Amino acid sequence: MSRSVLVTGGNRGIGLAIARAFAESGEKVAVTYRSGEPPQELTDLGCLAVRCDITDPEQVEQAYKEIEEKHGPVEVLVANAGVTKDQLLLRMSEEDFTSVVDTNLTGTFRVVKRASRGMLRARKGRVVLISSVVGLMGSAGQANYAASKAGLVGFARSLARELGSRNITINVVAPGFVDTDMTRALGEERRAEIAGQIPLARYAEPAEIAASVRFLASDDAAYITGAVIPVDGGLGMGH
Template identity: 50%
Template structure:
């Protein structure tokens, strides 16, 4: 029987205080990794970290603020010496029809979903290159492939993460660092709970498996991609959407 063992590995998950990010942190911890829980509020990140099995720490990290990212990663290096696994999960939406979308709506989503991801990855990858081992998993979205009304900005960033993933995978492969992405479909989280029942049912009709996904459905794939079982997989996009795309 195959078993995923991440003992001795250090994993950082952005946006890990709720939803998919929290489930990923939980799954990585259960597999034995030391987990860095990051979120916009240190107290909340620490609270989540304290509830994880094994060793975990909670740190404030605001992806829209380059200085916050640098401070957070400096703390990670001081306390853990760096990370072996990076999960770029955090993201924001500012949904609005394109004709009503402002430059601020566009910039805010790009600052968090892309610029912030670039900065934290550039910091983490230096140690991975030195150690000649690393796993980078970027959380994209089905809307990066299908598009979605009212999400031109968000969809654009999730599409961009695909190119980011595939290009970075080619650059880092010689250093034994894999870079992959996971593209969730309709996952039941706080973000989707505000949708009306009519909208939810319209989505459900397009999902062959007949149910919405859970954060744990995504977390399981992330743990697999973090392990040696996936050591020959890089530059790939794994779709977790029940067959809707």
């Protein structure tokens, strides 16, 4: 039986790779996207694309209603949607800080809370939050992003304790630097500098992040909850 899977921010980069991995496994996949048009690949894969800004509780509710109508209650949630507004602390505005936290942390709270309703009724569910190596080891100019991604760890571990007796697992994947449009925009010199700090000396492929997410949603991971899985080439070791 294929499950109802939701990937937030599933229209590009890591999110798209995760949606692809689940769709190719035969799951019923829905993705949210905030702006623009979803790529044709999602349609080709049979995915349901739903416009939703996770900073708006009403949009979150409407997205879930559409997904539930077409795919049934969400059984696997991958909270991937996120933003960056990098800036040094003394130049960082209140809006720079609060908007990143509202999307990355509070937005995740919104989508997890809504999904948990159906999971509690079904007495089963899988939730995977996409954090970052930056949330574990920090990064100059990314205090807002790092705080939001670190917050996901405490959020996940609290929910793992709260929901575990209902057979709902909550885990975190913390990617390092991934070969996406965002990192390709850094320029060759900066990309090479970053790669030099990674023990495996390369960027991750989005599919490598997706493989870990799919594992955590599989039967093989039924006894894993509250875990933080680094997929970072060794960059964050010790954190």
